[in-house]
Amino acid sequence: MPERLVVIGGDAAGMTAASQARRMRRADDLEIIVFEQSAYVSFSACGEPYFVGGWVEDFADLQVRTPEQFQAQGIDARIHHRVTAIDLDASRITVHHPGGDEQVGFDQLLYATGATAIRPPIEGLDLEGVHMLRTLDDAARLRSLVTSGVERAVVVGGGYIGLELAEAFHHVGIPTTVVTMMPTVLERTLDPDMADLVSDHMRSMGIRVETGFKVECLAGSGGSVAGVGCDDRSFPADLVVLALGSRPQVELAKDAGIPLGPTGAVAVDDHQRTGIDGVWSAGDCAEAHHRISGQPVNLHLGTVANKAGRIAGINLGGGDASFPGVLGTAITKVGDLEISSTGLTEGQAADAGLKAVAATINSTTAAHYWPGSSPMTVKAIAEKGSARLLGAQIVGGPGAGKRIDVFATAMWSDLPAHELAWTDLSYAPPFSGVWDPVHIAARKAGEKATS
Amino acid sequence: MPERLVVIGGDAAGMTAASQARRMRRADDLEIIVFEQSAYVSFSACGEPYFVGGWVEDFADLQVRTPEQFQAQGIDARIHHRVTAIDLDASRITVHHPGGDEQVGFDQLLYATGATAIRPPIEGLDLEGVHMLRTLDDAARLRSLVTSGVERAVVVGGGYIGLELAEAFHHVGIPTTVVTMMPTVLERTLDPDMADLVSDHMRSMGIRVETGFKVECLAGSGGSVAGVGCDDRSFPADLVVLALGSRPQVELAKDAGIPLGPTGAVAVDDHQRTGIDGVWSAGDCAEAHHRISGQPVNLHLGTVANKAGRIAGINLGGGDASFPGVLGTAITKVGDLEISSTGLTEGQAADAGLKAVAATINSTTAAHYWPGSSPMTVKAIAEKGSARLLGAQIVGGPGAGKRIDVFATAMWSDLPAHELAWTDLSYAPPFSGVWDPVHIAARKAGEKATS
Numbered sequence: 001m002p003e004r005l006v007v008i009g010g011d012a013a014g015m016t017a018a019s020q021a022r023r024m025r026r027a028d029d030l031e032i033i034v035f036e037q038s039a040y041v042s043f044s045a046c047g048e049p050y051f052v053g054g055w056v057e058d059f060a061d062l063q064v065r066t067p068e069q070f071q072a073q074g075i076d077a078r079i080h081h082r083v084t085a086i087d088l089d090a091s092r093i094t095v096h097h098p099g100g101d102e103q104v105g106f107d108q109l110l111y112a113t114g115a116t117a118i119r120p121p122i123e124g125l126d127l128e129g130v131h132m133l134r135t136l137d138d139a140a141r142l143r144s145l146v147t148s149g150v151e152r153a154v155v156v157g158g159g160y161i162g163l164e165l166a167e168a169f170h171h172v173g174i175p176t177t178v179v180t181m182m183p184t185v186l187e188r189t190l191d192p193d194m195a196d197l198v199s200d201h202m203r204s205m206g207i208r209v210e211t212g213f214k215v216e217c218l219a220g221s222g223g224s225v226a227g228v229g230c231d232d233r234s235f236p237a238d239l240v241v242l243a244l245g246s247r248p249q250v251e252l253a254k255d256a257g258i259p260l261g262p263t264g265a266v267a268v269d270d271h272q273r274t275g276i277d278g279v280w281s282a283g284d285c286a287e288a289h290h291r292i293s294g295q296p297v298n299l300h301l302g303t304v305a306n307k308a309g310r311i312a313g314i315n316l317g318g319g320d321a322s323f324p325g326v327l328g329t330a331i332t333k334v335g336d337l338e339i340s341s342t343g344l345t346e347g348q349a350a351d352a353g354l355k356a357v358a359a360t361i362n363s364t365t366a367a368h369y370w371p372g373s374s375p376m377t378v379k380a381i382a383e384k385g386s387a388r389l390l391g392a393q394i395v396g397g398p399g400a401g402k403r404i405d406v407f408a409t410a411m412w413s414d415l416p417a418h419e420l421a422w423t424d425l426s427y428a429p430p431f432s433g434v435w436d437p438v439h440i441a442a443r444k445a446g447e448k449a450t451s
Numbered sequence: 452m453p454e455r456l457v458v459i460g461g462d463a464a465g466m467t468a469a470s471q472a473r474r475m476r477r478a479d480d481l482e483i484i485v486f487e488q489s490a491y492v493s494f495s496a497c498g499e500p501y502f503v504g505g506w507v508e509d510f511a512d513l514q515v516r517t518p519e520q521f522q523a524q525g526i527d528a529r530i531h532h533r534v535t536a537i538d539l540d541a542s543r544i545t546v547h548h549p550g551g552d553e554q555v556g557f558d559q560l561l562y563a564t565g566a567t568a569i570r571p572p573i574e575g576l577d578l579e580g581v582h583m584l585r586t587l588d589d590a591a592r593l594r595s596l597v598t599s600g601v602e603r604a605v606v607v608g609g610g611y612i613g614l615e616l617a618e619a620f621h622h623v624g625i626p627t628t629v630v631t632m633m634p635t636v637l638e639r640t641l642d643p644d645m646a647d648l649v650s651d652h653m654r655s656m657g658i659r660v661e662t663g664f665k666v667e668c669l670a671g672s673g674g675s676v677a678g679v680g681c682d683d684r685s686f687p688a689d690l691v692v693l694a695l696g697s698r699p700q701v702e703l704a705k706d707a708g709i710p711l712g713p714t715g716a717v718a719v720d721d722h723q724r725t726g727i728d729g730v731w732s733a734g735d736c737a738e739a740h741h742r743i744s745g746q747p748v749n750l751h752l753g754t755v756a757n758k759a760g761r762i763a764g765i766n767l768g769g770g771d772a773s774f775p776g777v778l779g780t781a782i783t784k785v786g787d788l789e790i791s792s793t794g795l796t797e798g799q800a801a802d803a804g805l806k807a808v809a810a811t812i813n814s815t816t817a818a819h820y821w822p823g824s825s826p827m828t829v830k831a832i833a834e835k836g837s838a839r840l841l842g843a844q845i846v847g848g849p850g851a852g853k854r855i856d857v858f859a860t861a862m863w864s865d866l867p868a869h870e871l872a873w874t875d876l877s878y879a880p881p882f883s884g885v886w887d888p889v890h891i892a893a894r895k896a897g898e899k900a901t902s
Contacts, residue, residue, distance in 0.1 A: 012885070047818060047880045056880075061820035291875075302885045303878045324873050331877035340877050367498060369512035399853065405876045405887070406856045412874045413864030422775050423863045424742075425856045426782035426791050427754045429498045429507075434463070434753045436856070 002031045005316055006093060006106035008083045008252070010036030011043065012302055013283025013309035014112035015065070018075045020313025027074040030316075033104065034075060035095050037082035040136045041067055046302050048139035049161065052146060053168025059143075062136055086111075086256035088276060108278050110312055111253055111266060115246035115284035115300045120156075122242075124218030129225035130240045133161060142241070150174050150239040154228045156215050157243035158185035160332050163202070165241055167334045170207050177235050178207065179228060181214035189330055189341040190393050193360060194379055197395040201337040210235070246300050248285040261287045265298035270322040272312035280316065282308035289325040292343045292390055292411065293352045299328055329408045331401045336374075338401030342408040343391030346381050355384040359444030363437035365399040367429035376400035378437045380407070380417060380445035387416040387449035392441070399431070406438045418446030453482045456767055457544060457557035459534045459703070461487030462494065463753055464734025464760035465563035466516070469526045471764025478525040481767075484555065485526060486546050488533035491587045492518055497753050499590040500612065503597060504619030510594075513587055537562075537707035539727060559729050561763055562704055562717060566697035566735035566751045573607075573693075575669030580676035581691045584612060593692070601625050601690040605679045607666050608694035609636035611783050614653070616692055618785045621658050628686050629658065630679060632665040640781055640792040641844050644811060645830055648846040652788040661686070697751050699736040712738045716749035721773040723763035731767065733759035740776040743794045743841055743862065744803045750779055780859045782852045787825075789852030793859040794842030797832050806835040810895030814888035816850040818880035827851035829888045831858070831868060831896035838867040838900035843892070850882070857889045869897030 005021060007014045018032050034041065042064040050056045070077040078097070085094040092105040117134040119125065131142055146153075146169060153169040155162045158180030169176040178185065184195035185202075199209045217230035218240060227236040248265040258274050258281070261267030266281040268274055270289065274281050283305040287296040304326050314321035331340035349356035358381045366373035376396025382389055392407035394400050410420045421443035425436045456472060458465045469483050485492065493515040501507045521528040529548070536545040543556040568583040570576065582593060597604075597620060604620040606613045609631030620627040629636065635646035636653075650660045668681035669691060678687040699716040709725050709732070712718030717732040719725055721740065725732050734756040738747040755777050765772035782791035800807035809832045817824035827847025833840055843858035845851050861871045872894035876887045 044818070044880065044885075046878070046885075047820065050821070050880055055822055056820050058820070301878075303875065306885050307873060324870070325875075327875040329875040329877045331879045331882050333879070333881055338882075342875065342877070367495070369498065369507050369509070370501070371506055399850070402850065402853065402877060402882055403856070405854070405874075405889075406860050408875050408877070409857050409860040409866070409871070410864065412870075413861065413866045415860070415864045419775070419863075420860070422758060423856075424754065424776075424778040424780040424793065424859050426780045426793070426853060426859070427497070427752075428782045428784070429495065429501055430784055431782050431789075431853055434495075434497075434757050438856075 002027065002029050003107040004031045004033065004105065005108040005110065006104060007032065007034040007110040007112055008093070009112035009114050009283065010034045010041035010077055010079070011112070011114050011283065012305035013312070014110060015042040015070065016306050016309030017110050017112065017282060017313035017316060018070070019073070020310050021316040022074055024314070024317025024319060032075045034070070034077040035081040035083050036077065036079050038135055038137070039079050041065065041070060041077050041079060043136050045134070048133055048136070049164035049168045051139050052142045052165065053171040059140060062139065083252060086252055088256055088279065108316055109280065110316070111258060111274070111279065111281040111285060112283045112309065113249035113252065113285045116249050117242070117246050118244045120242065120244050122215055122218060124220055124225065127218055127220040127225040128223055129238050130218060130242070132242050133165060134246065145239060146172050146174060152237045153239040153241070154179060154235050154237035155241050155243055156228060157245065158182060158211070159188065159243060159245055160186070160330065162243035163334050164332060165243055166202070166207050170205060176207050177210060178202070179210045179213045179215060179235060181212065183212055185209065185211065186339065189345065190339070191346045191379065194377065194393045194395050197377055198334065198337065198339055202334055205335045246284065248298055250285055253285070261296045263287055263296055263298040267296065271315050272308055272323060280312045282312040288323065291325040291327055297326065297328065299326060301330060303329070327408050327411055329404060331404060333401065336398055337395065338398065339395050340401040340404035341391065341393045342404050343389065343411055344381065345391055345393070349381055349390045354390060356381050356390055357384050357445060357448040359441055359448055361437065361441045361444060363433065363440060365397050366431055367433055370429050372430065374398065376437055378441035380441040382417040382445040382449040384449055387418050387446045388414065389417050389420065403438050416446065417442045417449060421446055453478065453480050454558040455482045455484065455556065456559040456561065457555060458483065458485040458561040458563055459544070460563035460565050460734065461485045461492035461528055461530070462563070462565050462734065463756035464763070465561060466493040466521065467757050467760030468561055468563065468733060468764035468767060469521070470524070471761050472768040473525055475765070475768025475770060483526045485521070485528040486532040486534050487528065487530050489586055489588070490530050492516065492521060492528050492530060494587050496585070499584055499587070500615035500619045502590050503593045503616065504622040510591060513590065534703060537703055539707055539730065559767055560731065561767070562709060562725070562730065562732040562736060563734045563760065564700040564703065564736045567700050568693070568697050569695045571693065571695050573666055573669060575671055575676065578669055578671040578676040579674055580689050581669060581693070583693050584616060585697065596690060597623050597625060603688045604690040604692070605630060605686050605688035606692050606694055607679060608696065609633060609662070610639065610694060610696055611637070611781065613694035614785050615783060616694055617653070617658050621656060627658050628661060629653070630661045630664045630666060630686060632663065634663055636660065636662065637790065640796065641790070642797045642830065645828065645844045645846050648828060649785065649788065649790055653785055656786045697735065699749055701736055712747045714738055714747055714749040718747065722766050723759055723774060731763050733763040739774065742776040742778055748777065748779065750777060752781060754780070778859050778862055780855060782855060784852065787849055788846065789849065790846050791852040791855035792842070792844045793855050794840065794862055795832065796842055796844070800832055800841045805841060807832050807841055808835050808896060808899040810892055810899055812888065812892045812895060814884065814891060816848050817882055818884055821880050823881070825849065827888055829892035831892040833868040833896040833900040835900050838869050838897045839865065840868050840871065854889050867897065868893045868900060872897055
């Protein structure tokens with residue numbers, strides 16, 4: 001009898017783990033069954049806004065692999081299967097599927113349920129025309145709506161998904177407003193000075209951005225949504241998308257007694273073990289170690305889910321791998337403005353009790369005289385005294401955003417700001433000034449930190 | 452009486468050093484005189500091919516700063532002044548200028564003469580229509596030629612400048628051939644497998660590339676060049692540019708007894724001191740420490756010249772700075788193909804006696820389904836056993852090239868390949884797959900190195 005691995009959740013973390021474990025252990029040694037409640041496994045949530053906006057035309061592109069493909073490699077991936085309970089004492093789960101309920105035993109369990117969109121306490125959520133974006137079905141529904149005559153859209157929420165959706169609606173010609181209760185957009189990843197560059201750009205594109213507006217009510221008319229806000233200040237809309245972030249799906253884990261961490265997500269060690277023998281967790285539902293703050297965090301990023309899933313898979317496959325942690329590096333774009341960040345913002349550094357200094361510099365993506373050169377602003381945050389890099393943010397034209405990876409690599413290696421300032425980065429006029437904007441920001445942050 | 456700093460050579464290293472020293476010491480403490488033989492100080496040699504090709508329209512853009520601007524900040528920058536001798540015993544130089552010869556004493560001397568284009572032993576170099584590209588005057592001359600009816604151009608040399616010039620000529624509509632005696636283009640920075648991607652792309656653009664062709668003779672007709680090669684195999688041309696690299700200008704130093712290193716360039720320590728009290732050197736004429744090979748190298752790169760110049764300037768200014776060395780990171784483009792490299796090639800690693808493994812992967816610049824996604828190939832080279840990164844090469848579409856900086860930063864920090872494979876790099880479909888191509892190449896190189 002082979003050992004049996006049951007995976008709850010068939011998206012990035014779950015399927016990556018399953019594939020990795022399968023590569024390391026044959027089917028007669030390890031049976032792998034994945035239960036996925038939706039109709040899809042292994043899909044690209046990050047690609048959804050781009051499908052809604054029409055840049056990605058083929059819905060199938062959002063599916064990295066199909067259940068049949070997994071089947072062919074010896075992974076029993078079952079869609080429309082919703083796990084409803086975990087019995088740790090009996091080492092078995094209960095799963096609900098179109099044919100009824102079933103109990104399935106396991107030797108190893110990977111809890112990879114992911115996250116679910118936050119449904120805020122707003123009046124009018126059930127009106128027609130009010131949507132969220134999390135699943136592929138959500139994406140398909142939104143795509144079909146925006147191509148059939150939406151007049152005005154409001155996106156509630158100024159995070160990555162909110163901004164990407166706003167760009168998508170704008171791209172298909174729908175007058176679009178973003179409203180957020182926060183004082184700025186992207187407030188979890190950008191300090192206000194950098195976030196303002198993003199709002200300004202969105203406004204220059206013709207996207208309305210309203211900050212500091214808390215939505216408590218959606219106005220309706222004949223059962224359909226008519227606007228966001230029911231008082232004096234309101235924004236008319238026949239399409240409203242709530243993009244208020246996501247929370248880890250931990251109900252099953254909690255009910256079963258799998259310990260949660262301080263963030264409310266499943267607590268795991270660096271091997272993705274939950275502390276309960278034979279029970280693992282990875283992805284949006286699990287915590288990860290933040291290399292800068294040293295604290296557990298719960299980030300809902302495809303990069304983290306894939307890496308944590310691979311770690312779990314290596315360990316389930318008989319290897320021994322440790323997840324080295326995260327920096328929270330992320331990137332997006334609105335129009336031709338690229339936006340990226342890594343580590344802590346200045347505000348988060350202060351909240352974490354770190355004494356931080358920040359340097360913000362204005363430079364260009366290429367030599368100033370290069371015809372395609374465009375402005376880019378770089379903010380580098382360093383610890384006072386040591387000049388340890390705590391975070392960085394970049395907002396700028398094409399070519400700006402991916403430079404965040406240089407900061408991320410430096411931070412990963414504990415390279416202090418004043419040393420990053422001397423690194424041998426590439427230069428040619430179509431790509432950079434002779435001192436890359438990363439150098440300049442790092443140098444200034446280093447000077448501030450050590451002066 | 453202030454101390455007097457004499458700088459020989461008014462380009463990147465010299466002027467950066469002068470500016471840095473001036474920021475740190477007032478004119479009544481340090482007098483700074485720069486002697487520059489040409490008509491320009493502080494110009495962008497790297498921008499020249501783009502001026503020749505017409506992307507950069509304003510000649511003035513290639514001059515970072517004018518002598519007058521330096522004068523205004525208290526630096527006596529004298530153009531058309533050619534230093535002809537250095538007398539170390541008497542601490543003075545002889546300088547030739549339009550008004551005659553002059554002797555000038557110094558307390559500190561910075562030798563920053565740069566490099567000069569290699570003039571190969573080829574018959575017919577004096578024919579009309581045969582050019583080189585090094586100075587701004589060269590660039591102006593070439594620009595004027597290509598806009599006045601060149602029929603066919605041949606670039607001799609397949610290095611960075613050669614390829615950039617070929618793209619420039621092609622861009623203005625001139626049928627262009629690159630010939631190189633080497634088996635591939637860019638042989639100093641790319642291994643043959645990667646270089647072939649570049650030649651293939653150039654050919655697909657309509658630029659002819661002929662490798663393994665040693666030019667021994669230029670054919671002439673009526674005093675003008677008619678072709679490259681005088682035998683059976685030859686390439687007709689009415690414009691021939693020799694781009695065979697450059698050599699450090701060390702004659703003055705050698706005559707004066709300033710020690711040269713094993714590369715033939717001026718030997719310096721990490722403070723840019725030559726070993727002779729009060730005599731410093733920086734830029735293309737000086738050596739630098741290569742962080743991977745551990746050997747002195749003589750690279751002619753604007754990045755190195757600027758950094759070394761700044762180090763010299765800080766030390767001349769009363770500070771204490773060490774140049775941390777180089778990796779030889781470089782980038783260029785031909786059409787929309789980006790080409791970059793850092794560290795050692797596989798061939799150079801072998802030559803240096805290092806046991807190296809290499810992994811080459813084919814990926815895309817963005818998610819495979821993103822409409823602007825294009826192929827990119829990444830080669831990562833690691834030391835067998837330790838998985839220490841020795842070098843990396845990237846060839847690919849827009850967004851590919853600058854990723855070399857992630858390798859450079861990892862190599863700078865001694866982050867081994869298998870650890871780079873887990874770093875938290877940014878991802879969104881318009882920018883990357885969920886595993887960046889850098890990750891994938893690093894992982895494969897790490898696996899090869901440690902298996």
